[in-house]
Amino acid sequence: MEDAVRALDLTKTYGTGPSAVKALDHVTLTIARGTVAALLGPSGSGKSTLIKALGFVSPADTGEVFFGGRLVVKDGVPLADLAALRRRHLGFVFQKANLTSFLTARENVEIACEFGGKSDGRKRARELLEYLDVAGRERSYPEMLSGGEQQRVAIARALANEPSLILADEPTAALDSVRSRSVMELFRKVAHDRGAAVLVVTHDHRALDVFDVLYEMEDGQIRAHQQERPAPPAAR
Amino acid sequence: MNLALRDVRRHVARFVGTAAGLGLLLSVVVAMQGIYAGMVDDATILTRAMRADLWLVQRDTRGPFAEGSRLDPSVEARASAVPGVRTARPYTYQLIQREQRGAVMRIALVGLGWPDDPGRSLPLVRGRRLQQPHGEMIVDASLGLGIGESLALGGEQYRVVGLTKNALTSGGDSVAFVSVADAELIAFDQPAEAAVLERQRVVARLRGTDLGRGQPTLEDLVTDARWRAPALASPPVAAVLVEADPHRIAEVREVMRSWGDVSVYSQDEEEALLLGGVVQRARMQIGLFTVILTLTAAVIIMMVMYNLTLEKTHDLAVLKLMGAPRTRLLGLILQQAWLLGALAYAVAFAMGELAFPMFPRRVLITETISLVAPVATMGIVTLASILGLTHVMRIDPSVALEG
Numbered sequence: 001m002e003d004a005v006r007a008l009d010l011t012k013t014y015g016t017g018p019s020a021v022k023a024l025d026h027v028t029l030t031i032a033r034g035t036v037a038a039l040l041g042p043s044g045s046g047k048s049t050l051i052k053a054l055g056f057v058s059p060a061d062t063g064e065v066f067f068g069g070r071l072v073v074k075d076g077v078p079l080a081d082l083a084a085l086r087r088r089h090l091g092f093v094f095q096k097a098n099l100t101s102f103l104t105a106r107e108n109v110e111i112a113c114e115f116g117g118k119s120d121g122r123k124r125a126r127e128l129l130e131y132l133d134v135a136g137r138e139r140s141y142p143e144m145l146s147g148g149e150q151q152r153v154a155i156a157r158a159l160a161n162e163p164s165l166i167l168a169d170e171p172t173a174a175l176d177s178v179r180s181r182s183v184m185e186l187f188r189k190v191a192h193d194r195g196a197a198v199l200v201v202t203h204d205h206r207a208l209d210v211f212d213v214l215y216e217m218e219d220g221q222i223r224a225h226q227q228e229r230p231a232p233p234a235a236r
Numbered sequence: 237m238n239l240a241l242r243d244v245r246r247h248v249a250r251f252v253g254t255a256a257g258l259g260l261l262l263s264v265v266v267a268m269q270g271i272y273a274g275m276v277d278d279a280t281i282l283t284r285a286m287r288a289d290l291w292l293v294q295r296d297t298r299g300p301f302a303e304g305s306r307l308d309p310s311v312e313a314r315a316s317a318v319p320g321v322r323t324a325r326p327y328t329y330q331l332i333q334r335e336q337r338g339a340v341m342r343i344a345l346v347g348l349g350w351p352d353d354p355g356r357s358l359p360l361v362r363g364r365r366l367q368q369p370h371g372e373m374i375v376d377a378s379l380g381l382g383i384g385e386s387l388a389l390g391g392e393q394y395r396v397v398g399l400t401k402n403a404l405t406s407g408g409d410s411v412a413f414v415s416v417a418d419a420e421l422i423a424f425d426q427p428a429e430a431a432v433l434e435r436q437r438v439v440a441r442l443r444g445t446d447l448g449r450g451q452p453t454l455e456d457l458v459t460d461a462r463w464r465a466p467a468l469a470s471p472p473v474a475a476v477l478v479e480a481d482p483h484r485i486a487e488v489r490e491v492m493r494s495w496g497d498v499s500v501y502s503q504d505e506e507e508a509l510l511l512g513g514v515v516q517r518a519r520m521q522i523g524l525f526t527v528i529l530t531l532t533a534a535v536i537i538m539m540v541m542y543n544l545t546l547e548k549t550h551d552l553a554v555l556k557l558m559g560a561p562r563t564r565l566l567g568l569i570l571q572q573a574w575l576l577g578a579l580a581y582a583v584a585f586a587m588g589e590l591a592f593p594m595f596p597r598r599v600l601i602t603e604t605i606s607l608v609a610p611v612a613t614m615g616i617v618t619l620a621s622i623l624g625l626t627h628v629m630r631i632d633p634s635v636a637l638e639g
């Protein structure tokens with residue numbers, strides 16, 4: 001299976017001198033397409049920092065990030081148009097207040113399609129909302145949606161451009177365990193149906209069986225790496 | 237998908253309310269300019285409608301509008317005799333204030349040189365010019381008199397035969413036109429009380445002289461109400477207006493310039509004197525107000541745009557995280573600024589249409605004003621969105637991840 005993203009020896013330090021925090025300490029990891037991976041670890045272990053580095057939001061200080069086999073960030077210096085990369089090939093889902101508040105559910109997905117250069121945005125947005133079972137709420141604004149519905153719309157948006165990598169930072173923190181599990185299962189479905197690589201930061205240990213791979217972080221390092229089960233055959 | 241409109245859609249009332257407020261502010265700026273333009277236009281009617289090539293006024297004065305001017309009436313005959321002069325006619329100008337039906341009425345009274353000028357070039361909106369040298373007047377409609385109505389001035393009745401529109405002095409007083417002879421009658425009219433007092437004074441002086449003591453019958457003569465002391469000279473006029481052959485104006489002017497008792501001004505110079513003396517200060521005042529108001533509007537728009545951007549910080553961070561092209565986000569702010577400007581202008585325009593005609597002074601929206609106002613509005617809102625735009629540039633997309 002093709003690698004969606006590969007990080008080599010990422011290091012990131014916040015602050016200087018005695019108060020400096022090493023948020024990433026020589027992190028190396030690879031996520032293949034069609035895989036749904038969990039990123040676990042105590043608070044402050046550097047999970048969000050890693051997500052930001054992999055998502056080209058705030059680059060690491062040193063190390064390399066390959067995307068689809070291409071070197072795009074080296075030692076904190078972008079070698080490609082990162083915003084363009086984000087809008088075409090990446091999807092983000094995060095804890096809460098994920099959606100653009102002045103756009104309806106459908107428009108939230110549609111605008112992502114538009115940014116990604118898709119011409120049939122509206123139709124595609126409808127299909128995605130249907131796929132995620134929130135088609136009935138397409139005209140609702142985010143504030144009128146329940147937490148679970150919001151997360152499903154956010155996932156639909158993340159899927160808008162058939163991304164090769166979806167990054168989710170505690171997407172279920174605001175949900176009860178039943179809903180939380182159904183969101184996790186959605187990620188799995190997306191990875192397996194659509195061949196995306198999905199990396200989910202989570203504290204919820206009850207749904208870990210959903211994931212193909214588990215990474216455990218501590219003090220900025222990846223401590224454990226557990227292959228839950230063999231990666232499924234390529235979805236396409 | 238237009239993000240600007242979709243964002244506005246979420247709080248239409250607030251957006252329109254803000255635009256309405258700005259529109260009112262804008263309409264004040266436009267009104268100030270319009271009032272100034274109206275003032276200039278009204279004031280220059282006094283010179284424009286006279287169609288004179290040259291204005292002769294008292295030597296070394298800037299009369300008759302900016303200051304008083306007294307010219308011996310003989311100048312008229314002297315001017316007529318200059319080769320190249322077609323007509324020379326007297327002109328008087330004085331401000332009078334009378335009570336009419338309990339209301340104070342201020343009138344700028346212009347004396348037209350009868351019979352050369354019965355109001356030939358006055359922009360009459362109703363009625364006709366003067367047809368008799370006495371007892372008829374043309375007044376500005378702002379005085380509130382209708383055709384056929386009479387006005388009592390100096391013990392005589394003057395019938396309104398014609399109406400002008402927007403013939404006002406720079407002070408906003410309505411202008412009335414009568415013949416020079418009538419103007420003088422009105423000007424030199426004395427109230428009965430003053431006439432009695434003057435007669436008593438004359439009698440007292442007479443009694444103090446040998447002549448008075450020797451000829452007591454003289455006393456009867458000066459106390460007779462019908463008696464008027466023989467004038468030493470006919471009363472002065474304010475100016476003499478000269479029309480000359482077009483190609484000889486310079487020559488005529490040269491001749492008159494050598495006369496010791498007059499100053500000669502061309503039509504344009506007279507207009508400049510009128511505006512310079514009286515309107516200049518108003519112009520500076522209004523200019524200053526306009527600058528202050530424009531700056532106020534700009535600062536308010538800037539703060540409004542900045543606040544509109546600030547409250548969208550999270551949404552903009554989310555869009556940035558999704559990789560929104562920078563132009564889309566800057567466009568969102570700019571388009572909202574333009575929409576705000578356009579709405580504000582529309583409100584100002586509507587205000588102008590509805591309210592300006594009710595202003596006590598005429599608000600003249602010249603072509604320049606109606607061209608500059610929208611362009612300036614859009615320029616200001618564009619400049620004023622700079623704070624908001626820099627904020628957009630600075631938003632860190634990772635803010636979105638923090639939730």
Ligand SMILES: Nc1ncnc2c1ncn2[C@@H]1O[C@H](COP(=O)(O)OP(=O)(O)OP(=O)(O)O)[C@@H](O)[C@H]1O
Nearest residue numbers: 014015021023041042043044045046047048049050
């Ligand atoms: N912007 C920042 N400035 C300074 N220090 C930071 C910043 N962001 C994170 N840190 C520090 O870096 C370390 C890793 O933070 P990070 O947010 O990646 O942890 P996390 O694993 O996501 O924690 P949590 O589970 O609480 O979200 C922490 O010690 C944190 O205090």
Ligand SMILES: [Mg+2]
Nearest residue numbers: 047048049169
């Ligand atoms: Mg975190």
